[in-house]
Amino acid sequence: MSDIKIDQILDLKGVPCPMNFVKTKLKLESMQAGKILEVLLDDGEPIKNVTASTKEEGHEILKVEEKNGYWNLIVRKSR
Amino acid sequence: MALKKYNETELLDLRTGGVLKQIQKDYFILRTRIPGGHLKAEKLKKYAILAKKYGKDYVHVSTRQGIEIPWIHIKNINSLLKDMKKFGILKGACGPRSRNLIACPGSSVCRFGFVDAEKLAMKLDKVAFGKEVPKKFKVAITGCMNSCAKPQENDLGFQAQGEPEVDLDACIHCTLCAKVCEKVCARGKGQPAIVMDKDKKPVYRKENCYFEGDCVRVCPVSAWKTKKVGFKVYIGGKVGRFPRFGTEIAEFVEEKKIPKIIEKSVEYYKEIANKGERFGEALDRTGLKKAKDKIL
Ligand code: SF4
Ligand code: SF4
Ligand code: SF4
Numbered sequence: 001m002s003d004i005k006i007d008q009i010l011d012l013k014g015v016p017c018p019m020n021f022v023k024t025k026l027k028l029e030s031m032q033a034g035k036i037l038e039v040l041l042d043d044g045e046p047i048k049n050v051t052a053s054t055k056e057e058g059h060e061i062l063k064v065e066e067k068n069g070y071w072n073l074i075v076r077k078s079r
Numbered sequence: 080m081a082l083k084k085y086n087e088t089e090l091l092d093l094r095t096g097g098v099l100k101q102i103q104k105d106y107f108i109l110r111t112r113i114p115g116g117h118l119k120a121e122k123l124k125k126y127a128i129l130a131k132k133y134g135k136d137y138v139h140v141s142t143r144q145g146i147e148i149p150w151i152h153i154k155n156i157n158s159l160l161k162d163m164k165k166f167g168i169l170k171g172a173c174g175p176r177s178r179n180l181i182a183c184p185g186s187s188v189c190r191f192g193f194v195d196a197e198k199l200a201m202k203l204d205k206v207a208f209g210k211e212v213p214k215k216f217k218v219a220i221t222g223c224m225n226s227c228a229k230p231q232e233n234d235l236g237f238q239a240q241g242e243p244e245v246d247l248d249a250c251i252h253c254t255l256c257a258k259v260c261e262k263v264c265a266r267g268k269g270q271p272a273i274v275m276d277k278d279k280k281p282v283y284r285k286e287n288c289y290f291e292g293d294c295v296r297v298c299p300v301s302a303w304k305t306k307k308v309g310f311k312v313y314i315g316g317k318v319g320r321f322p323r324f325g326t327e328i329a330e331f332v333e334e335k336k337i338p339k340i341i342e343k344s345v346e347y348y349k350e351i352a353n354k355g356e357r358f359g360e361a362l363d364r365t366g367l368k369k370a371k372d373k374i375l
Contacts, residue, residue, distance in 0.1 A: 047255065048255060048258065048259055048297050051255060051297055051299050052296045052297045055298075055299055055301070056190065056296075061299035061300060063251065063253075064251065064253035064255060064299050065253065066254070073299075
């Protein structure tokens with residue numbers, strides 16, 4: 001898993017729902033299909049909501065991992 | 080246009096068919112029904128025509144997914160009803176009859192829905208609406224545990240639920256399912272239905288599950304799926320002057336059994352209730368056991 005090549009990073013720590021998802025969505029829209037985005041999110045509602053919504057939009061989630069106090073969500077943009 | 084003479088059935092239809100007296104002399108309210116709350120935009124325009132022509136150019140949207148047109152003068156009722164029929168607008172009920180069956184959108188658009196409650200409600204209108212009963216009878220269908228259509232406040236309520244199952248091979252060990260589950264369960268049973276084992280794999284304990292599907296929604300790789308969908312059934316709910324929550328009598332009832340359950344509930348209500356009594360009030364006297372035997 002450590003060989004995932006991250007193309008873009010979006011730091012959304014401290015950004016509340018649903019703005020964190022909106023920003024994730026806009027970022028993904030600006031990227032090419034197949035590119036990989038890493039999103040940093042707060043614990044609690046942010047990681048749950050952004051994960052569920054990003055999946056519902058049809059993107060592929062490669063990794064969800066807790067780092068000290070916040071979360072890493074790694075997404076591959078779909079077509 | 081020649082005036083039509085009304086026969087007995089039509090007169091009864093007029094009295095029972097959703098025309099209510101207004102507080103103001105000579106004025107009436109037309110009550111219509113919209114099964115499942117699903118209304119085509121084209122038909123909405125027809126409502127506008129009727130409200131302009133017969134009322135005061137506005138409608139009242141009721142809490143029972145109906146549209147009411149107030150300020151109909153008594154001399155215009157007949158032609159209004161004719162126009163209404165022509166437009167395919169359905170009458171609502173008043174008096175001792177079963178009411179419009181209400182529903183949330185369910186899975187037609189809602190991300191929480193297990194079933195398309197709206198479509199189901201449209202199909203069930205025939206079975207549920209306009210039956211003669213001791214007082215009134217209300218049915219509601221809701222697409223998930225969130226209960227937007229308030230099944231517990233109706234004489235008969237159906238609430239969709241889904242049993243989840245997990246494919247451990249697909250799991251990427253993120254622990255999110257256990258986190259959402261803990262939150263749901265903490266508000267009720269206390270014990271979570273998902274706990275992570277020492278290898279960060281989810282272990283499911285069905286006896287603690289609320290069947291609302293948060294794990295299915297959150298899982299990033301769709302390792303959790305909905306295995307089985309059914310309905311919780313509540314009977315005897317009402318609001319009014321003396322509110323009473325419906326009592327749960329069954330879980331995971333199949334969709335195809337719903338029409339029979341509606342029919343049998345109406346039948347049983349008529350059998351046990353005195354005139355003017357609601358289902359829940361009658362059930363408080365006669366008990367749940369017999370009701371379950373008769374209805375399920
Ligand atoms: S009850 Fe559930 S399915 Fe129906 S509208 Fe509410 S959240 Fe959506
Ligand atoms: S559906 Fe059951 S297992 Fe899944 S989150 Fe809800 S309570 Fe937990
Ligand atoms: S949410 Fe899905 S991937 Fe994450 S631990 Fe649960 S089953 Fe595994």
